[in-house]
Amino acid sequence: MALRQAIRRRGAFLRPAFWKPRFSASCASVSPCSASSCCSSASSSCSARTEPSSFMMASNSFPAASTLDTNPEHNPNHSDATASSLGWPSPAATAADRAVKEGARNDWSREEIQAIYDSPLLDLIYHGAQVHRHAHKFREVQQCTLLSIKTGGCSEDCAYCPQSSRYKTDVKAQKLLSPDVVLEAARKAKEAGSTRFCMGTAWRDSIGRKTNFNQILEYVKEIRGMGMEVCCTLGMLEKQQAEALKEAGLTAYNHNLDTSREYYPKIITTRTYDERLQTLQFVRDAGISVCSGGIIGLGEAAEDRVGLLHTLATLPQHPESVPINALLAVKGTPLENQKPVEIWEMVRMIATARIVMPKSMVRLSAGRVRFSVPEQALCFMAGANSIFTGEKLLTTPNNDFNADQEMFKLLGLIPKAPNFDQGTCSCNSEEEHSEHVVAAQ
Numbered sequence: 001m002a003l004r005q006a007i008r009r010r011g012a013f014l015r016p017a018f019w020k021p022r023f024s025a026s027c028a029s030v031s032p033c034s035a036s037s038c039c040s041s042a043s044s045s046c047s048a049r050t051e052p053s054s055f056m057m058a059s060n061s062f063p064a065a066s067t068l069d070t071n072p073e074h075n076p077n078h079s080d081a082t083a084s085s086l087g088w089p090s091p092a093a094t095a096a097d098r099a100v101k102e103g104a105r106n107d108w109s110r111e112e113i114q115a116i117y118d119s120p121l122l123d124l125i126y127h128g129a130q131v132h133r134h135a136h137k138f139r140e141v142q143q144c145t146l147l148s149i150k151t152g153g154c155s156e157d158c159a160y161c162p163q164s165s166r167y168k169t170d171v172k173a174q175k176l177l178s179p180d181v182v183l184e185a186a187r188k189a190k191e192a193g194s195t196r197f198c199m200g201t202a203w204r205d206s207i208g209r210k211t212n213f214n215q216i217l218e219y220v221k222e223i224r225g226m227g228m229e230v231c232c233t234l235g236m237l238e239k240q241q242a243e244a245l246k247e248a249g250l251t252a253y254n255h256n257l258d259t260s261r262e263y264y265p266k267i268i269t270t271r272t273y274d275e276r277l278q279t280l281q282f283v284r285d286a287g288i289s290v291c292s293g294g295i296i297g298l299g300e301a302a303e304d305r306v307g308l309l310h311t312l313a314t315l316p317q318h319p320e321s322v323p324i325n326a327l328l329a330v331k332g333t334p335l336e337n338q339k340p341v342e343i344w345e346m347v348r349m350i351a352t353a354r355i356v357m358p359k360s361m362v363r364l365s366a367g368r369v370r371f372s373v374p375e376q377a378l379c380f381m382a383g384a385n386s387i388f389t390g391e392k393l394l395t396t397p398n399n400d401f402n403a404d405q406e407m408f409k410l411l412g413l414i415p416k417a418p419n420f421d422q423g424t425c426s427c428n429s430e431e432e433h434s435e436h437v438v439a440a441q
Helices: 002-014 025-030 054-059 080-086 091-102 110-117 121-135 179-191 210-224 239-248 273-285 302-313 343-356 373-382 401-411 430-440
Strands: 140-150 196-201 229-233 252-254 289-291 294-296 321-326 361-364 386-389
Touching: 091 110, 091 121, 091 343, 110 302, 110 343, 121 343, 121 373, 140 179, 140 210, 140 361, 179 196, 179 210, 196 210, 196 252, 210 229, 210 239, 239 273, 252 321, 273 289, 289 321, 294 302, 294 343, 302 343, 321 343, 343 361, 343 373, 361 373, 373 401, 386 401
Parallel strands: 140 196, 140 386, 196 229, 229 252, 252 289, 294 321, 321 361, 361 386
Antiparallel strands: none
């Protein structure tokens, strides 16, 4: 008897809104029971008194979080303590519903993003996918190619980078690649399906490099003329340089924040966090799309990953692209012995980024070479919609081209066409964002 009463009490807490009572056998065998007479009686002796089915309680699934009415005034059986103990709805569910209904926002608190990041992993993946399907054509994945056009000899001390002149690695300093080499690489990238061509230099900044910088401006013009998006990562920029790149036709500029503001000094001392943010401001002001993300696996804590996402998600405009890199430790660098990033860490980072920055391209970047096709599929499910293709990412190995094509075929992914309108629309307001979301369906 005590067990039966406990089941009844439990059923009252867990009963979803669409639950329908079943009648007892004694009532059903006598009459259909109108519910206007005996079933409305409060008498405990009524033979038609309803009771929950233990099978129904065990098998009925909960409705979507967005349809849940958790107002105690509307549902006297609801208990905040009960919902909390079940971990439902999760912060990821709540944030995803709001992103779908209201669009992008730039007023995230760090605590909100931490709660999303800490949500149960499968729930986080599901709601990352929910936002992704609302804001993007979910089968489309952008293919980008990254070429190091000036390798090695960098004066900075980034602890993860084999191109630093301070570390003894196998990377040797080289001069700026010639036009023939760069343009041929761009043509091959386009033939292989890439719609964005990125050029990187191992520079702290471009000051005093006028000749090389002007040569890069010519590369930008030529590659844009091929019908490709063009991206550069040349270190810190001055306002005039950003404007010159825009005039040449640059689509996007990459300048990663790498990690949280708090952990940053443990990775880099030759450039400040604020200097990085200043470069992003010059890029935005020039009308160039911002590409900015970071690296996980540097020895940082989960709070630092959240801190990185918080900084990106509270910029005046969300970055057009958010690369999520997993460290590929290189012998000779201070981080050569770092433990490889696990797929669950990558998926959690991608799904959180997708929920807090719904319209951004979330790029599965460095470190992808370590992940199997099923593991990469989880990343795409969670919200990633861009990858780097080609033999190398600057100086580290990348996935095989043919393997990527097989993966696209297996997962039903399709290449994303280039977008030459980016950088001209801030899409800050909810109204603007909603218009663009509708256009994406």
